[in-house]
Amino acid sequence: xxxxxxxxxxxxxxxxxxxxxxxxxxxQGLHLKTYWDGDQTVTTYTxxxxxxxxxxxxxxxxxxxxxxxxxxxxxxxxxxxxxGHEPGDGIExxxxxxxxxxxxxxxxxxxxxxxxxxxxxxxxxxxxxxVTTRVFAADTxxxxxxxxxxxxxxxxxx
Amino acid sequence: xxxxxxxxxxxxxxxxxxxxxxxxxxxQGLHLKTYWDGDQTVTTYTxxxxxxxxxxxxxxxxxxxxxxxxxxxxxxxxxxxxxGHEPGDGIExxxxxxxxxxxxxxxxxxxxxxxxxxxxxxxxxxxxxxVTTRVFAADTxxxxxxxxxxxxxxxxxx
Numbered sequence: 001x002x003x004x005x006x007x008x009x010x011x012x013x014x015x016x017x018x019x020x021x022x023x024x025x026x027x028q029g030l031h032l033k034t035y036w037d038g039d040q041t042v043t044t045y046t047x048x049x050x051x052x053x054x055x056x057x058x059x060x061x062x063x064x065x066x067x068x069x070x071x072x073x074x075x076x077x078x079x080x081x082x083x084g085h086e087p088g089d090g091i092e093x094x095x096x097x098x099x100x101x102x103x104x105x106x107x108x109x110x111x112x113x114x115x116x117x118x119x120x121x122x123x124x125x126x127x128x129x130x131v132t133t134r135v136f137a138a139d140t141x142x143x144x145x146x147x148x149x150x151x152x153x154x155x156x157x158x
Numbered sequence: 159x160x161x162x163x164x165x166x167x168x169x170x171x172x173x174x175x176x177x178x179x180x181x182x183x184x185x186q187g188l189h190l191k192t193y194w195d196g197d198q199t200v201t202t203y204t205x206x207x208x209x210x211x212x213x214x215x216x217x218x219x220x221x222x223x224x225x226x227x228x229x230x231x232x233x234x235x236x237x238x239x240x241x242g243h244e245p246g247d248g249i250e251x252x253x254x255x256x257x258x259x260x261x262x263x264x265x266x267x268x269x270x271x272x273x274x275x276x277x278x279x280x281x282x283x284x285x286x287x288x289v290t291t292r293v294f295a296a297d298t299x300x301x302x303x304x305x306x307x308x309x310x311x312x313x314x315x316x
Contacts, residue, residue, distance in 0.1 A: 064259055102260045108314050
Protein backbone atom coordinates (compact mmCIF):
# COMPACT_ATOMS: atom_id res chain seq x y z
CA UNK A 1 0.00 0.00 0.00
CA UNK A 2 1.13 3.49 -0.75
CA UNK A 3 2.15 5.69 2.15
CA UNK A 4 -0.28 8.21 0.67
CA UNK A 5 -3.29 6.01 1.35
CA UNK A 6 -5.46 6.68 4.32
CA UNK A 7 -7.20 4.09 6.44
CA UNK A 8 -10.93 4.42 6.90
CA UNK A 9 -10.33 4.80 10.65
CA UNK A 10 -8.26 7.93 9.95
CA UNK A 11 -11.46 9.48 8.61
CA UNK A 12 -14.01 8.64 11.30
CA UNK A 13 -15.49 11.69 12.98
CA UNK A 14 -13.75 12.46 16.29
CA UNK A 15 -16.80 11.39 18.31
CA UNK A 16 -16.53 7.91 16.78
CA UNK A 17 -12.76 7.50 16.92
CA UNK A 18 -12.44 6.07 20.44
CA UNK A 19 -12.89 2.36 19.75
CA UNK A 20 -10.48 0.18 21.72
CA UNK A 21 -9.87 -1.86 18.59
CA UNK A 22 -9.54 0.80 15.94
CA UNK A 23 -10.00 4.30 17.35
CA UNK A 24 -7.15 6.62 16.54
CA UNK A 25 -7.94 8.66 19.70
CA UNK A 26 -7.87 5.71 22.12
CA UNK A 27 -4.30 5.89 23.34
CA GLN A 28 -4.30 2.39 24.85
CA GLY A 29 -6.19 0.76 21.99
CA LEU A 30 -4.99 -1.54 19.23
CA HIS A 31 -5.12 1.11 16.46
CA LEU A 32 -6.29 -1.30 13.79
CA LYS A 33 -6.36 0.36 10.37
CA THR A 34 -8.21 -0.87 7.33
CA TYR A 35 -7.34 -0.06 3.72
CA TRP A 36 -8.53 -0.92 0.26
CA ASP A 37 -6.32 -3.33 -1.68
CA GLY A 38 -8.01 -3.45 -5.06
CA ASP A 39 -11.53 -4.60 -4.32
CA GLN A 40 -10.51 -6.40 -1.14
CA THR A 41 -9.75 -4.84 2.22
CA VAL A 42 -6.68 -5.33 4.39
CA THR A 43 -5.82 -4.77 8.04
CA THR A 44 -2.34 -5.67 9.27
CA TYR A 45 -1.65 -6.03 12.97
CA THR A 46 1.16 -7.40 15.08
CA UNK A 47 -0.19 -8.58 18.46
CA UNK A 48 1.57 -7.42 21.59
CA UNK A 49 3.57 -9.99 23.52
CA UNK A 50 0.92 -10.08 26.26
CA UNK A 51 -1.78 -11.00 23.72
CA UNK A 52 -1.10 -14.71 24.04
CA UNK A 53 -3.33 -17.75 24.48
CA UNK A 54 -0.35 -19.70 25.75
CA UNK A 55 3.26 -18.63 25.18
CA UNK A 56 3.98 -18.63 21.46
CA UNK A 57 0.39 -18.40 20.23
CA UNK A 58 -2.01 -15.49 19.79
CA UNK A 59 -5.11 -15.12 21.99
CA UNK A 60 -8.38 -15.80 20.17
CA UNK A 61 -10.00 -12.67 21.59
CA UNK A 62 -7.41 -10.57 19.78
CA UNK A 63 -8.10 -12.41 16.54
CA UNK A 64 -11.82 -11.79 17.13
CA UNK A 65 -11.08 -8.10 17.74
CA UNK A 66 -9.04 -7.90 14.53
CA UNK A 67 -11.86 -9.53 12.55
CA UNK A 68 -14.45 -7.31 14.25
CA UNK A 69 -12.85 -3.94 13.49
CA UNK A 70 -11.68 -5.13 10.09
CA UNK A 71 -15.34 -5.95 9.43
CA UNK A 72 -16.81 -2.62 10.45
CA UNK A 73 -13.96 -0.77 8.75
CA UNK A 74 -14.40 -2.74 5.52
CA UNK A 75 -18.13 -2.08 5.50
CA UNK A 76 -17.46 1.63 6.00
CA UNK A 77 -14.95 1.62 3.13
CA UNK A 78 -17.47 -0.10 0.87
CA UNK A 79 -20.44 2.14 1.62
CA UNK A 80 -18.18 5.18 1.38
CA UNK A 81 -17.05 4.02 -2.08
CA UNK A 82 -20.64 3.29 -3.09
CA UNK A 83 -21.39 6.90 -2.13
CA GLY A 84 -18.60 8.07 -4.41
CA HIS A 85 -15.88 8.66 -1.83
CA GLU A 86 -12.47 7.35 -0.86
CA PRO A 87 -10.49 7.91 2.34
CA GLY A 88 -8.58 11.14 2.03
CA ASP A 89 -11.13 13.08 0.00
CA GLY A 90 -12.28 15.02 3.05
CA ILE A 91 -15.76 13.52 3.34
CA GLU A 92 -16.72 11.90 6.65
CA UNK A 93 -17.39 8.20 6.08
CA UNK A 94 -20.28 6.21 7.52
CA UNK A 95 -19.68 4.48 10.86
CA UNK A 96 -20.73 0.88 11.32
CA UNK A 97 -21.21 -1.30 14.39
CA UNK A 98 -21.10 -5.07 14.61
CA UNK A 99 -24.38 -6.95 14.43
CA UNK A 100 -22.80 -10.38 14.57
CA UNK A 101 -19.33 -11.86 14.57
CA UNK A 102 -18.27 -15.39 13.74
CA UNK A 103 -14.75 -16.77 13.93
CA UNK A 104 -13.49 -20.21 12.99
CA UNK A 105 -10.08 -20.83 14.48
CA UNK A 106 -8.37 -23.02 11.89
CA UNK A 107 -4.86 -23.39 13.29
CA UNK A 108 -2.91 -22.10 16.28
CA UNK A 109 -1.74 -18.60 15.36
CA UNK A 110 1.96 -18.03 16.00
CA UNK A 111 3.14 -14.92 17.82
CA UNK A 112 5.90 -12.65 16.55
CA UNK A 113 4.65 -12.30 12.99
CA UNK A 114 2.37 -9.59 11.62
CA UNK A 115 -1.16 -10.83 11.03
CA UNK A 116 -2.89 -9.86 7.81
CA UNK A 117 -6.69 -9.81 7.63
CA UNK A 118 -8.02 -9.85 4.08
CA UNK A 119 -11.69 -9.09 3.59
CA UNK A 120 -14.38 -9.34 0.95
CA UNK A 121 -17.40 -7.07 1.35
CA UNK A 122 -20.93 -7.77 0.20
CA UNK A 123 -23.97 -5.52 0.51
CA UNK A 124 -26.94 -7.42 1.90
CA UNK A 125 -29.05 -4.32 2.65
CA UNK A 126 -28.26 -0.59 2.22
CA UNK A 127 -27.49 -0.40 5.94
CA UNK A 128 -26.19 -3.94 6.47
CA UNK A 129 -23.02 -5.35 4.92
CA UNK A 130 -21.34 -8.74 5.27
CA VAL A 131 -17.56 -8.98 5.48
CA THR A 132 -15.82 -12.32 5.05
CA THR A 133 -12.27 -12.32 6.36
CA ARG A 134 -9.29 -14.62 6.34
CA VAL A 135 -6.46 -13.97 8.79
CA PHE A 136 -2.97 -15.00 7.73
CA ALA A 137 0.19 -15.42 9.79
CA ALA A 138 2.86 -15.33 7.10
CA ASP A 139 1.34 -17.62 4.44
CA THR A 140 -0.85 -19.68 6.75
CA UNK A 141 -4.55 -18.98 7.08
CA UNK A 142 -5.11 -19.35 10.82
CA UNK A 143 -8.66 -18.02 11.18
CA UNK A 144 -11.71 -17.26 9.10
CA UNK A 145 -14.29 -14.73 10.12
CA UNK A 146 -17.60 -13.25 9.14
CA UNK A 147 -19.01 -9.96 10.36
CA UNK A 148 -22.43 -8.54 9.68
CA UNK A 149 -21.93 -4.81 10.10
CA UNK A 150 -24.79 -2.34 10.38
CA UNK A 151 -24.82 1.42 10.11
CA UNK A 152 -24.58 2.76 13.65
CA UNK A 153 -28.11 3.11 15.00
CA UNK A 154 -29.34 6.05 17.04
CA UNK A 155 -29.27 3.87 20.19
CA UNK A 156 -25.49 4.24 20.14
CA UNK A 157 -25.62 7.99 20.20
CA UNK A 158 -25.44 9.73 23.54
CA UNK B 159 -20.85 -17.34 44.94
CA UNK B 160 -19.00 -18.34 48.05
CA UNK B 161 -15.62 -16.81 48.63
CA UNK B 162 -14.47 -20.37 49.14
CA UNK B 163 -15.17 -21.33 45.55
CA UNK B 164 -12.36 -21.44 43.08
CA UNK B 165 -12.54 -20.47 39.44
CA UNK B 166 -11.46 -23.04 36.90
CA UNK B 167 -8.75 -20.61 35.78
CA UNK B 168 -7.24 -20.75 39.27
CA UNK B 169 -6.58 -24.42 38.62
CA UNK B 170 -5.01 -24.43 35.17
CA UNK B 171 -1.47 -25.72 35.12
CA UNK B 172 1.08 -22.90 35.19
CA UNK B 173 2.09 -23.54 31.57
CA UNK B 174 -1.50 -22.84 30.47
CA UNK B 175 -2.22 -19.87 32.74
CA UNK B 176 -0.91 -17.08 30.49
CA UNK B 177 -4.00 -16.35 28.41
CA UNK B 178 -4.57 -12.62 27.88
CA UNK B 179 -8.24 -13.15 28.59
CA UNK B 180 -8.17 -15.47 31.57
CA UNK B 181 -4.64 -16.38 32.58
CA UNK B 182 -3.89 -15.68 36.23
CA UNK B 183 -0.17 -15.27 35.38
CA UNK B 184 -0.67 -12.68 32.61
CA UNK B 185 -0.22 -9.47 34.56
CA GLN B 186 -1.73 -7.23 31.87
CA GLY B 187 -4.57 -9.59 30.99
CA LEU B 188 -8.28 -9.40 31.78
CA HIS B 189 -8.21 -12.11 34.49
CA LEU B 190 -11.60 -13.53 33.58
CA LYS B 191 -12.70 -16.17 36.07
CA THR B 192 -15.40 -18.76 35.52
CA TYR B 193 -17.37 -20.51 38.25
CA TRP B 194 -20.18 -22.99 38.58
CA ASP B 195 -23.54 -21.55 39.62
CA GLY B 196 -25.68 -24.64 39.97
CA ASP B 197 -25.52 -26.32 36.59
CA GLN B 198 -24.81 -23.08 34.78
CA THR B 199 -21.51 -21.23 34.60
CA VAL B 200 -20.83 -17.59 35.41
CA THR B 201 -18.07 -15.10 34.59
CA THR B 202 -18.37 -11.54 35.87
CA TYR B 203 -16.23 -8.80 34.40
CA THR B 204 -16.17 -5.01 34.54
CA UNK B 205 -14.54 -3.63 31.40
CA UNK B 206 -11.84 -1.02 31.77
CA UNK B 207 -12.68 2.53 30.76
CA UNK B 208 -10.52 2.22 27.65
CA UNK B 209 -12.51 -0.81 26.47
CA UNK B 210 -15.07 1.32 24.66
CA UNK B 211 -16.67 1.16 21.22
CA UNK B 212 -17.63 4.80 21.55
CA UNK B 213 -17.75 6.65 24.87
CA UNK B 214 -20.37 5.05 27.11
CA UNK B 215 -20.53 1.68 25.36
CA UNK B 216 -18.39 -1.45 25.60
CA UNK B 217 -16.21 -2.58 22.69
CA UNK B 218 -17.46 -5.71 20.94
CA UNK B 219 -14.03 -7.31 20.95
CA UNK B 220 -14.08 -7.28 24.74
CA UNK B 221 -17.51 -8.91 24.74
CA UNK B 222 -16.15 -11.49 22.31
CA UNK B 223 -13.17 -12.07 24.62
CA UNK B 224 -15.48 -12.49 27.60
CA UNK B 225 -17.60 -15.03 25.70
CA UNK B 226 -14.49 -16.78 24.41
CA UNK B 227 -12.78 -17.40 27.77
CA UNK B 228 -16.12 -18.02 29.47
CA UNK B 229 -16.65 -20.71 26.83
CA UNK B 230 -13.35 -22.50 27.26
CA UNK B 231 -13.56 -22.13 31.04
CA UNK B 232 -17.10 -23.52 31.13
CA UNK B 233 -16.11 -26.48 28.99
CA UNK B 234 -13.18 -27.17 31.31
CA UNK B 235 -15.48 -26.99 34.34
CA UNK B 236 -17.90 -29.42 32.72
CA UNK B 237 -15.37 -32.01 31.64
CA UNK B 238 -13.64 -31.73 35.00
CA UNK B 239 -16.98 -32.42 36.72
CA UNK B 240 -17.69 -35.30 34.35
CA UNK B 241 -14.34 -36.72 35.43
CA GLY B 242 -15.43 -36.45 39.06
CA HIS B 243 -13.63 -33.26 40.02
CA GLU B 244 -14.40 -29.72 41.14
CA PRO B 245 -12.10 -26.68 41.30
CA GLY B 246 -10.26 -26.76 44.59
CA ASP B 247 -9.86 -30.51 44.91
CA GLY B 248 -6.24 -30.37 43.81
CA ILE B 249 -6.62 -32.13 40.47
CA GLU B 250 -5.44 -30.31 37.35
CA UNK B 251 -8.39 -29.66 35.05
CA UNK B 252 -8.45 -30.16 31.29
CA UNK B 253 -7.52 -27.14 29.17
CA UNK B 254 -9.66 -26.21 26.19
CA UNK B 255 -9.10 -23.96 23.20
CA UNK B 256 -11.69 -22.28 21.02
CA UNK B 257 -12.71 -24.01 17.82
CA UNK B 258 -15.31 -21.45 16.86
CA UNK B 259 -16.85 -18.35 18.37
CA UNK B 260 -20.13 -16.68 17.46
CA UNK B 261 -21.49 -13.48 18.98
CA UNK B 262 -24.79 -11.76 18.29
CA UNK B 263 -24.72 -8.20 19.58
CA UNK B 264 -28.30 -7.57 20.69
CA UNK B 265 -28.10 -4.11 22.20
CA UNK B 266 -25.43 -1.50 22.88
CA UNK B 267 -23.67 -2.56 26.09
CA UNK B 268 -23.34 0.25 28.62
CA UNK B 269 -20.02 0.90 30.34
CA UNK B 270 -19.63 1.30 34.09
CA UNK B 271 -21.63 -1.75 35.11
CA UNK B 272 -20.28 -5.25 35.73
CA UNK B 273 -21.07 -7.65 32.92
CA UNK B 274 -22.31 -11.12 33.79
CA UNK B 275 -21.86 -13.98 31.33
CA UNK B 276 -24.11 -16.95 32.07
CA UNK B 277 -23.38 -20.18 30.23
CA UNK B 278 -24.96 -23.53 29.50
CA UNK B 279 -22.63 -26.36 28.56
CA UNK B 280 -23.41 -29.29 26.32
CA UNK B 281 -21.14 -32.19 25.39
CA UNK B 282 -21.16 -32.81 21.66
CA UNK B 283 -18.11 -35.11 21.65
CA UNK B 284 -15.82 -36.26 24.49
CA UNK B 285 -13.27 -33.66 23.40
CA UNK B 286 -15.66 -31.02 22.00
CA UNK B 287 -18.17 -29.04 24.08
CA UNK B 288 -20.61 -26.33 23.11
CA VAL B 289 -21.17 -23.40 25.45
CA THR B 290 -24.13 -21.07 24.92
CA THR B 291 -23.75 -17.75 26.71
CA ARG B 292 -25.84 -14.71 27.43
CA VAL B 293 -24.12 -11.52 28.58
CA PHE B 294 -26.06 -9.21 30.85
CA ALA B 295 -25.42 -5.58 31.80
CA ALA B 296 -27.56 -5.22 34.91
CA ASP B 297 -30.79 -6.95 33.82
CA THR B 298 -30.42 -6.39 30.09
CA UNK B 299 -29.15 -9.15 27.82
CA UNK B 300 -26.81 -7.28 25.49
CA UNK B 301 -25.11 -10.16 23.67
CA UNK B 302 -25.54 -13.85 23.01
CA UNK B 303 -22.66 -16.13 22.22
CA UNK B 304 -21.77 -19.66 21.27
CA UNK B 305 -18.38 -21.26 21.63
CA UNK B 306 -17.33 -24.68 20.45
CA UNK B 307 -14.43 -25.54 22.71
CA UNK B 308 -12.05 -28.41 22.06
CA UNK B 309 -9.52 -30.07 24.31
CA UNK B 310 -6.20 -28.40 23.58
CA UNK B 311 -4.52 -30.31 20.75
CA UNK B 312 -0.85 -31.19 20.65
CA UNK B 313 -0.31 -28.49 18.00
CA UNK B 314 -0.63 -25.94 20.80
CA UNK B 315 2.16 -27.49 22.81
CA UNK B 316 5.66 -26.18 22.35
